[in-house]
Structures are given as structure tokens and as C-alpha cells.
Amino acid sequence: xxxxxxxxxxxxxxxxxxxxxxxxxxxxxxxxxxxxxxxxxxxxxxxxxxxxxxxxxxxxxxxxxxxxxxxxxxxxxxxxxxxxxxxxxxxxx
Amino acid sequence: xxxxxxxxxxxxxxxxxxxxxxxxxxxxxxxxxxxxxxxxxxxxxxxxxxxxxxxxxxxxxxxxxxxxxxxxxxxxxxxxxxxxxxxxxxxxxxxxxxxxxxxxxxxxxxxxxxxxxxxxxxxxxxxxxxxxxxxxxxxxxxxxxxxxxxxxxxxxxxxxxxxxxxxxxxxxxxxxxxxxxxxxxxxxxxxxxxxxxxxxxxxxxxxxxxxxxxxxxxxxxxxxxxxxxxxxxxxxxxxxxxxxxxxxxxxxxxxxxxxxxxxxxxxxxxxxxxxxxxxxxxxxxxxxxxxxxxxxxxxxxxxxxxxxxxxxxxxxxxxxxxxxxxxxxxxxxxxxxxxxxxxxxxxxxxxxxxxxxxxxxxxxxxxxxxxxxxxxxxx
Numbered sequence: 001x002x003x004x005x006x007x008x009x010x011x012x013x014x015x016x017x018x019x020x021x022x023x024x025x026x027x028x029x030x031x032x033x034x035x036x037x038x039x040x041x042x043x044x045x046x047x048x049x050x051x052x053x054x055x056x057x058x059x060x061x062x063x064x065x066x067x068x069x070x071x072x073x074x075x076x077x078x079x080x081x082x083x084x085x086x087x088x089x090x091x092x093x
Numbered sequence: 094x095x096x097x098x099x100x101x102x103x104x105x106x107x108x109x110x111x112x113x114x115x116x117x118x119x120x121x122x123x124x125x126x127x128x129x130x131x132x133x134x135x136x137x138x139x140x141x142x143x144x145x146x147x148x149x150x151x152x153x154x155x156x157x158x159x160x161x162x163x164x165x166x167x168x169x170x171x172x173x174x175x176x177x178x179x180x181x182x183x184x185x186x187x188x189x190x191x192x193x194x195x196x197x198x199x200x201x202x203x204x205x206x207x208x209x210x211x212x213x214x215x216x217x218x219x220x221x222x223x224x225x226x227x228x229x230x231x232x233x234x235x236x237x238x239x240x241x242x243x244x245x246x247x248x249x250x251x252x253x254x255x256x257x258x259x260x261x262x263x264x265x266x267x268x269x270x271x272x273x274x275x276x277x278x279x280x281x282x283x284x285x286x287x288x289x290x291x292x293x294x295x296x297x298x299x300x301x302x303x304x305x306x307x308x309x310x311x312x313x314x315x316x317x318x319x320x321x322x323x324x325x326x327x328x329x330x331x332x333x334x335x336x337x338x339x340x341x342x343x344x345x346x347x348x349x350x351x352x353x354x355x356x357x358x359x360x361x362x363x364x365x366x367x368x369x370x371x372x373x374x375x376x377x378x379x380x381x382x383x384x385x386x387x388x389x390x391x392x393x394x395x396x397x398x399x400x401x402x403x404x405x406x407x408x409x410x411x412x413x414x415x416x417x418x419x420x421x422x423x424x425x426x427x428x429x430x431x432x433x434x435x436x437x438x439x440x441x442x443x444x445x446x447x448x449x450x451x452x453x454x455x456x457x458x459x460x461x462x463x464x465x466x467x468x469x470x471x472x
Contacts, residue, residue, distance in 0.1 A: 013319075013345075027246045030127050030257065036134060037242040039345055044318055044390055072127060074393070077365060081318060081388035087374045088385060 009057070010050040012043020020054060024061050031058050031069040044081045047073060096441070097274055097283035098122040099261050099297060100290035102133035103427050104419050106244050107434030108287055113251040115442050120253040121281065123274075125260035129241050131291050132426060135395030137314060137341050137349050139328040140428035141176050141232030143196045143203050148404055148450045148465050149425070150199045152432050155448065157231060159431035169243050170236030170344050177206075177215065177326045178227040179380065181333040189227040189332075196229070203229045217323050217383050227332075234327035236344040237427070261290070263300030264416075271301070271416045285441055287417045288410075289433075291398040294420040303410055306459050307421045308358035309396035312351060313369040318388045319346030323381065334376040348387065350377050362394040397424040402464040405429065407454040408440050417441060418456060 007017035015038045028034045031054075040054050041047030051073060059066040094117055098105045101124035109120050124130065140160060142153035157173075164171035180186050189205055196203040206228045212220050214228075249255060261274045264286065273282045274297075288294045292309035299305075324342040331338040336353035343349060352373045354366065370392055378384040400406060400421035410416040417440060419433050426433070432448070439447035446452060458464060 027249060028242060032127050032130065033242050033245060036129075036238040039238070042345065042347065042390075044388065046390055072130075074363070076391050076393050078389060078392070081390045083386060083388055084317070084374045084378055085385040087371045087389075088378050 009054050010038070010040045010043070012045050012049070013039045015040050015050070015054075017057070020057060021061070024058065029062060031055060031064075032072050034058060035073075041073070046075070094285060095119045095283040096121070096285045096287065097281055098287045098289060099274065100124060100131075100288070100293070100420075101128040101255055101257070102131050102289065102291065103129065103241060103244070103430040104133075104422070104433045105287070105289040106248050107430045108289060108419060108437045109248045109253045109434075110244065110251070111434035111438035112441065113248070113253060115438055117438075117442065118252065121283070122248075122253055122255045123259040123261060123276065123281065124255070124257050125290070125293060127257045128245055128255060131293075132395050132398065132422075134237065134241060135314075135393065136237070136424075136427055137234075137328065137339070137351060138237035138343070138427065139176070139232065139234045139341055141229055141328075142201050143176065143192070143229040143232060145192065145195060146404065146465050147199065148453055150196070150201060151450045152429060152436075152448065153425075154199075154201065155435075156429050156432040159435070160235070160428075163240070163431065167240075167243050167247075169240045171233065171240065172235065172327065172344075173231060173233040174325065174327045175214075176229040176232035176328045176330065177211070178330045178332045179211075179218075180224045180226060181222060181331070183224045185333055186225050189225070193227060201229065201231060203227055215325055215329065217381050218329075219380055219382055222379060232327050234341055234343075239344075260293075261297050264297060266301050266413065269412060270414050285415045285417070287419065287437060287441070289419045291420055291422075291426070292396060294418060298410065298418070301413070303456070304459075305406065305418070305420065305456065306401050307398050307406070309398050310358050311356045311360050311362065311394050312397055312424075313354055313356075313366060313373065313392065313394055314349055314351040315370055315373055315389050315392040316343075317348045317350075317384075318390055320348070320387060321346065323383060324348060329380070331376050331380055336372070338373060338376045340377050340381070347390070348384070350374060350384075352376070358399070362396065365392060365394065398426075399423045401459065402466065404454055404465045405433070406456050407433070407436055407451050408446065408456070410456055
């Protein structure tokens with residue numbers, strides 16, 4: 001509905017509540033697949049803003065365990081986005 | 094016929110897809126973790142047929158045909174926008190000419206392109222540091238996340254049962270046949286067993302005394318924030334820098350950069366290297382100076398499941414009548430996956446792969462010493 005269209009879950013990639021509900025309805029029953037299909041957590045925030053909200057929504061809709069869902073996500077470096085140029089000076093080739 | 098496929102990666106799913114198309118009804122796919130959690134969704138999502146062995150060239154050519162059919166019938170993002178191998182040294186052009194001759198003799202239309210054409214194809218590239226390039230117009234890239242989820246949903250809708258979090262610890266044999274697969278969650282029986290579990294295949298087959306020479310070697314890609322199109326080709330490879338740094342831009346706009354930074358096999362995928370980002374971005378930002386101002390958002394690791402001759406292991410596992418393997422793709426599992434499905438499904442249903450070169454790729458070759466030679470393993 002309208003509220004679902006304007007409720008944004010992932011702000012980096014403009015993923016709405018409607019996008020997530022539709023994807024779950026289409027048969028995606030794995031949170032990592034849902035995340036990857038919609039690119040939730042693929043932006044500059046790397047999931048800090050959206051991951052828990054999306055996971056909780058997924059758990060509620062599918063009856064799955066929230067802890068199990070979240071445990072598949074790996075946090076990786078860098079913690080915040082860093083420009084490439086900081087890695088181009090000095091050091092070995 | 095009950096079929097158990099071990100590994101719900103892109104290979105396992107395509108095998109299920111082709112078996113279901115051939116009317117094999119009862120298919121279960123198990124995965125140690127979740128669908129696509131191995132190399133299937135960790136790679137740079139590109140494809141090419143410009144290899145240097147007849148086995149790879151022929152199978153990949155057929156695979157590209159399949160990918161293009163999939164693009165048209167599934168309506169997913171698959172783009173045949175070419176590979177570009179860049180030469181920084183003049184003498185490399187001679188190497189490219191030889192490679193191109195080999196490709197052309199197998200009907201892969203690679204060709205040398207000069208600096209002017211390169212500038213046209215890659216307007217953001219610093220042409221001053223390159224001498225020319227080898228161009229493969231039939232190669233390309235895909236929206237991997239879209240393609241994989243579509244494949245997953247289709248296989249499920251066609252009737253396959255996909256069970257996550259079910260690591261297979263061993264197989265049980267009786268009278269020359271595999272009878273069941275054992276996981277901590279219970280026992281799975283089937284008439285046919287297909288092991289498509291990348292490096293995990295090694296331990297599974299060890300349990301019945303079969304040696305699978307696969308060593309997983311970590312790769313270290315990084316990805317940036319999303320931008321409008323900067324990299325036009327499917328993949329650009331910096332041939333003259335050791336470890337062949339390569340770069341692609343996803344349909345999402347993020348840019349993936351990677352390089353072979355030489356690593357030991359079996360190193361866990363959470364043990365990041367402190368030098369990886371430096372080594373990857375330095376040569377590639379010489380090639381694309383605009384990269385310098387773009388933010389890196391993530392650095393991850395994934396395995397190339399390497400075999401001694403860098404070719405996959407396909408087909409029946411002797412002496413067992415009902416056991417097959419599809420593993421050890423050595424970094425090319427995604428691009429080959431549609432043909433993996435065809436070849437293994439044919440083997441199961443008809444007793445032969447239906448494409449002759451696949452018979453050179455059985456596990457037997459490591460016993461008989463008939464290894465396949467591949468010279469260029471890049472993306």
C-alpha cells in the first residue's frame with residue numbers, strides 16, 4: 001500500500017518496505033538472498049542503518065529466528081568508506 | 094529417481110534445473126550454509142570463452158550461448174560487453190597476438206585493439222600508460238544477485254527441495270553404490286548423489302576413500318560506492334602487473350577491484366590481509382585515475398577451488414555407480430554453471446555428457462596423469 005511504498009528500510013539504496021514484502025512473497029526464504037537481491041546493506045552504511053530493521057521484518061514475516069538470520073552477516077573492513085587515494089601512495093607495488 | 098545434490102551454489106542449482114527439465118522429478122539440494130554462500134555470490138560475476146585450452150573454450154562458448162538464452166527468457170541482467178586485457182609493455186602485444194590466434198582458431202573472435210579504439214571503449218582509462226589491448230567482444234558480465242535469486246526461485250518452483258544448514262559429513266556405501274548421506278541433522282537417502290560442494294567436496298568424498306585434489310586459494314576483492322558508468326567493458330585486466338589486477342562495475346554502480354595477491358590454500362575466509370587493499374588499488378588507479386576519489390566500502394574474501402590443472406572435475410566417481418561430482422572450477426564456476434548443469438544432467442540421464450571434451454575432465458585424469466593445460470586463469 002501507500003505506506004509501504006514510502007517507508008524506506010535501506011536508505012543507501014532506497015529499498016522500501018514494499019520491495020521487501022514483495023520479495024518475500026515471491027518465494028525468497030533466505031535472508032542473505034533477500035539482502036543480496038535488493039542490495040540491502042550494499043551501500044556506504046554497510047548495513048549499520050538497515051540490517052537489523054530488515055532482518056526483524058524478515059523474521060516476523062517468515063517466522064524465523066532473528067539471531068540465526070543476523071548471524072550469517074559478516075562485518076568486513078573498512079568500518080567507514082575510505083577514498084581509494086589513501087591507499088595509492090607509498091608502500092610496495 | 095531420487096537425486097540428492099550436495100551444494101546449493103550456482104553449479105548445484107543449474108544441475109537441478111537441467112535434471113528437472115529432463116523430467117527427473119524428485120530432487121533434494123542440501124547446503125552446509127545457505128544457497129550461494131560459497132564462491133557463487135563472492136565472485137566478480139563475469140564470463141568469457143577466451144581461454145587457452147580446448148576444454149575451456151568449447152565449454153565456455155556453449156555456456157555463453159546458454160547465458161544469452163537465459164537473459165532473453167528470464168529477463169535478467171546479462172551483458173555481453175566484452176573483456177579488455179590491457180598491455181603496458183609493447184612486447185605483450187606479441188603475446189596477445191598469439192593468444193588471439195589460438196582463440197580465433199576455436200571461433201572466439203578476440204582481436205588486438207590500438208590506443209584509439211581503447212580510448213573509445215574506455216574513456217576513463219589513462220591511455221598514456223598502455224600500449225594496446227586484447228579485446229574479446231563475446232565476453233561480459235551479469236547482475237549476479239538477480240541471476241542467482243531468479244535461478245533459485247525457478248528451481249524451487251519446478252519442485253526441487255532446497256535444505257540449508259545441512260553439512261554432509263560422510264557418505265555411506267553398500268554394494269558399490271552410495272546409499273545415503275549423513276549430516277548432523279539426519280540421514281538422507283537417494284538413488285543418485287551429486288557432489289557440487291567446491292572445496293567441501295574433498296572431505297565428503299574422503300569419507301568413502303576417494304581423493305579429490307582441490308585446494309581452495311583465497312582471493313581478495315574490494316568494492317566501492319556506486320557511481321554512474323566508469324568501466325564500460327565487462328572486465329578490464331591489467332595483464333602486465335603481477336597478479337593481473339582486474340576491474341568491473343556492477344549494474345548497481347559499485348566497482349569491484351581484485352588482484353591475485355598470492356595466498357596459501359585453506360586460509361580461513363575471515364583472515365583478511367592488511368596489504369590487500371594497497372596492492373589491489375595501486376595499479377588499477379594508475380589505469381583509471383578517477384578511482385582515486387571513489388570510496389571503498391567493503392573488502393571480502395572468497396575461494397578459488399583450484400585443481401592441479403585449473404580445470405573442473407566433472408562426471409562419474411568410480412567405482413560407484415550412482416555418484417557424480419562437479420567441483421574444482423578454479424575460479425570459473427559461475428561462468429561455466431549453465432553447461433555444468435547440462436553436462437552432469439546428461440551424464441545422470443543418458444550415461445554420457447553429450448559434449449565430448451567434458452569426458453577429458455573426469456576425476457580419473459589425476460590417476461592416469463592426463464591433465465589439461467590452461468595458461469591464463471584470470472577472472
